[in-house]
Amino acid sequence: xxxxxxxxxxxxxxxxxxxxxxxxxxxxxxxxxxxxxxxxxxxxxxxxxxxxxxxxxxxxxxxxxxxxxxxxxxxxxxxxxxxxxxxxxxxxxxxxxxxxxxxxxxxxxxxxxxxxxxxxxxxxxxxxxxxxxxxxxxxxxxxxxxxxxxxxxxxxxxxxxxxxxxxxxxxxxxxxxxxxxxxxxxxxxxxxxxxxxxxxxxxxxxxxxxxxxxxxxxxxxxxxxxxxxxxxxxxxxxxxxxxxxxxxxxxxxxxxxxxxxxxxxxxxxxxxxxxxxxxxxxxxxxxxxxxxxxxxxxxxxxxxxxxxxxxxxxxxxxxxxxxxxxxxxxxxxxxxxxxxxxxxxxxxxxxxxxxxxxxxxxxxxxxxxx
Numbered sequence: 001x002x003x004x005x006x007x008x009x010x011x012x013x014x015x016x017x018x019x020x021x022x023x024x025x026x027x028x029x030x031x032x033x034x035x036x037x038x039x040x041x042x043x044x045x046x047x048x049x050x051x052x053x054x055x056x057x058x059x060x061x062x063x064x065x066x067x068x069x070x071x072x073x074x075x076x077x078x079x080x081x082x083x084x085x086x087x088x089x090x091x092x093x094x095x096x097x098x099x100x101x102x103x104x105x106x107x108x109x110x111x112x113x114x115x116x117x118x119x120x121x122x123x124x125x126x127x128x129x130x131x132x133x134x135x136x137x138x139x140x141x142x143x144x145x146x147x148x149x150x151x152x153x154x155x156x157x158x159x160x161x162x163x164x165x166x167x168x169x170x171x172x173x174x175x176x177x178x179x180x181x182x183x184x185x186x187x188x189x190x191x192x193x194x195x196x197x198x199x200x201x202x203x204x205x206x207x208x209x210x211x212x213x214x215x216x217x218x219x220x221x222x223x224x225x226x227x228x229x230x231x232x233x234x235x236x237x238x239x240x241x242x243x244x245x246x247x248x249x250x251x252x253x254x255x256x257x258x259x260x261x262x263x264x265x266x267x268x269x270x271x272x273x274x275x276x277x278x279x280x281x282x283x284x285x286x287x288x289x290x291x292x293x294x295x296x297x298x299x300x301x302x303x304x305x306x307x308x309x310x311x312x313x314x315x316x317x318x319x320x321x322x323x324x325x326x327x328x329x330x331x332x333x334x335x336x337x338x339x340x341x342x343x344x345x346x347x348x349x350x351x352x353x354x355x356x357x358x359x360x361x362x363x364x365x366x367x368x369x370x
Contacts (some may be wrong), residue, residue, distance in 0.1 A: 007093075013072065014181040015214075016178075018163060018181050019218070029073075029076040029079060031103050033058065034069075035062060035186060036055045036059050038330075041361045042299070044296065044298075045158040047051050048322075049319050049327060053331050056069070057333045063340075064336035065097050065300065065336035067096050073174040084108075084110065085333070086104045086161040088111070089113065089147065091117070092124060093128065096166050097335075098130050098131055099167075101130075114154060116140075116141050118282055131348060133347025133348065134320045139154060140357055156222075159178025168203075168206025169206065173207075173213070173247060176207045177214040177255070178214065179210065180211045181214045184218070188221060192330075194224060196228070198226050199315045199331050200332040201233050201334055202231050208228060209247035210242050210248070215268070222234075223269065227271070229271070229273075229274050229325075233306060245271070283306050285305035286310070289306065291316075293309040298370065308334055
């Protein structure tokens with residue numbers, strides 16, 4: 001049985017506070033700043049809707065967002081298995097790839113990332129430059145058909161461990177089991193009242209899968225029966241209710257297999273997938289998500305248009321239609337609010353990117369640091 005990495009001086013994650021025996025059987029590496037705050041947000045929706053935000057954007061000093069929680073368990077597992085190299089997958093502007101590069105390097109791993117195309121924006125260009133600055137070795141493919149072979153090629157060798165796209169595996173989803181328990185703790189302390197509805201972006205499904213497991217409660221914390229609305233932001237084939245529930249069940253089974261039989265018969269809260277905000281292609285902003293980003297910015301919250309902007313667009317559409325009147329709503333902000341400027345300033349610039357990616361920058365390989 002794998003043992004957790006020993007970090008006696010680091011505050012335990014909520015998962016271990018609720019189930020102390022798991023600390024001996026679930027590897028974990030402290031990376032982030034937890035618990036993340038919960039605050040009431042005024043001025044974005046009608047006063048008839050009580051809106052709260054769970055600020056997972058502030059989950060880390062180097063980089064925030066929802067990937068930090070997942071990587072605490074994924075990198076802990078990688079250490080426990082003796083890996084020296086992480087191999088992962090994402091779009092060329094992937095937040096997951098960047099978070100894995102940043103925290104993987106901090107933990108002493110080399111990081112290889114197979115990356116596939118998405119619509120090019122300034123944000124995507126910045127993400128690629130940040131990947132290079134964080135030391136990631138990017139391996140671009142021309143489309144989805146090229147992914148399996150390139151991933152197989154990068155995974156060769158006994159030194160590598162695979163990190164699923166988005167960090168969404170049973171191990172990675174433990175981060176959001178812990179997040180859900182953290183939220184139950186905050187409710188129990190009176191940091192926020194019990195929400196009726198929770199909105200969160202649904203991409204590779206690991207975040208929502210973990211929430212469904214953790215919100216089912218613990219021996220000391222009652223379950224939360226808030227309706228979880230996963231706002232789909234990727235293709236329906238890989239992001240849907242069936243995939244999410246199955247990953248949640250596999251995550252609970254992992255916890256049971258590692259000694260915590262509380263999870264043998266967990267009962268998830270109500271869960272629905274909102275499909276209307278996708279926009280027809282991965283990484284494509286929509287007029288509604290752009291408007292949601294602008295409305296959020298006006299009240300001091302930074303979102304981006306392809307994940308959190310679409311989740312907020314769904315929430316705002318429901319609020320504007322009166323569907324949330326009299327309800328208490330929680331929005332989980334999974335976008336990093338960490339400033340990338342110091343990382344980019346010390347980076348090698350466009351010239352360090354593979355040639356297939358340099359073409360997305362004016363001036364190509366001759367461009368300087370950006």
